[in-house]
Amino acid sequence: MFQLNHHTTKRSLACLLGTALLLFAAKPSLSYGQGTSFSSVSIGVQPKIVKIYGAGGIKGLEAYQSGFLISEQGHILTVWSYVLDTDYITAVLNDGRKFQAKLVGADPRLEIAVLQVETDRLDFFAPKAAIDLEAGDRVLAFSNLFGVATGDEPASVLHGIVSAKTPLDARRGAFKTTYRGPVLIVDAMTNNPGAAGGALTNREGKLVGILGKELRNALTNTWLNYAIPMSELNQAIDDILAGKTRPRSVDDSVKRPDHPHSLHKLGILLVPDLLTKTPPFVDRVRSNSAAAKKGLKADDLILFVNDRMAESCKTLKDELSLIDRIDSVHLIIQRGQELLELELKLADGT
Known part of the structure; x- marks a missing residue:
């Protein structure tokens, strides 16, 4: 039987919001940023988003998450999670092409991992070109939340603002995570299955950070919607790509x-x-x-x-x-x- 629970409520709200966003995106005349429409920003970002499938599939352990391309050589930044605990990681690109991805390396301290697919000439985000935002700035969150997209369907897009920029270590004991650094708190509902590893951009589609894993406050039972700024990850990404963490x-x-x-x-x-x-x-x-x-x-x-x-x-x-x-x-x-x-x-x- 279908049971109404916390995730079901979030799923319903996300679907309603997704429908509203699709209707909004269908009106390119609406200005979004410096003379840029919402739909054109979304179209520009979608080729960089990757749907990732791997281990999981049992209750409470979804076998999917999100990622985004960070090099023309097929490197993908995503979150470090149980989904990657398999030799058969599948990466689905925006055009529906499916590849078996290999794990290049990871940094569990920052909860990130880098995958790679054997293809090139891809559209990608340049991590070091990412920008910093402050509270009040508008953002877009691109991800495959709830695993809705399985082929060439576009990733889901949520709109919101940065509510705060704060160190996560101030919440030690309340939030169960190994990451202890600054995060961007957003008012978009990014804390949903499959969203982790997605891209947070500004309203012009410029990379800001990576969407964090599902995180709940153990004291108040509330969920945290957050992203880790790219400025905190760039050195670790360089080390992974240089093979410094490779066995x-x-x-x-x-x-x-x-x-x-x-x-x-x-x-x-x-x-x-x-x-x-x-x-x-x-x-x-x-x-x-x-x-x-x-x-x-x-x-x-x-x-x-x-x-x-x-x-x-x-x-x-x-x-x-x-x-x-x-x-x-x-x-x-x-x-x-x-x-x-x-x-x-x-x-x-x-």
């Missing part, structure tokens, strides 16, 4: 040490590796081990090892095999919604 284990030319680290030596037991990309969650930590002495705990998620992304149990094991046992191991872990850094080193003679 070294994918490079066969990297020399392996004679006496490498291992999970067993460090005292770490991961959850059973049953999936293609089983996330490296810690199942148990051996007492008096290097990991135990530094405070690693069961249920911790290992995100990075020596600044290289550990996207799966297999990747983590491979990365450790490239680190000499005499060297320390730097881990970035996620415990709940908190990111922690640990430096593990084996005792002499171990």
Whole structure:
């Protein structure tokens, strides 16, 4: 039976708003910005928006999200989420073409990821050309909210204003997120399934930021509609594109040490590796081990090892095999919604 709940209410409101926007967009004579119509702005942005499909599909875990092109070579900026926890990520372009996208890299600290599809000569946003906005500025939010568009249908567009520009870390404990930086709060209903990873632009269609993941205040049970400014992401995007977060284990030319680290030596037991990309969650930590002495705990998620992304149990094991046992191991872990850094080193003679 159909049950009316919070998401259903948001879905109905979004559909009504989407209908109103379509009617508005059908009138190109309406001025929107410096002599620019709403429809022409939307038409100019749509080719840059990407619909992304991957893992999920069970209750509460939608298997889709949004992204946008950031290079002519098919690089796509999106949010880092469970949707990308699969080897079969599908990216659908504005013209309906479908590609299997590969994960280039991610920064869970900023909750972003970069994908790539094998095509070129694409229309794209230049991240470093993004602009900054202040409270009161009008914005447009482009995304595939609710997964409505599956082929060459245009992405949904919401209109609103920037309500505030504020640091998200001021809400520590209220909002469960690893990101701790400035955000743009908008009055458009962007906090909907599938909208995360979409593009926030100004009224002329210039890139401003990326739409954040669904976020609810644990104290007031209210949802936050927000975007992360591109100025906070550009350095991380450059690092990802430069391969600085790419696992070294994918490079066969990297020399392996004679006496490498291992999970067993460090005292770490991961959850059973049953999936293609089983996330490296810690199942148990051996007492008096290097990991135990530094405070690693069961249920911790290992995100990075020596600044290289550990996207799966297999990747983590491979990365450790490239680190000499005499060297320390730097881990970035996620415990709940908190990111922690640990430096593990084996005792002499171990």
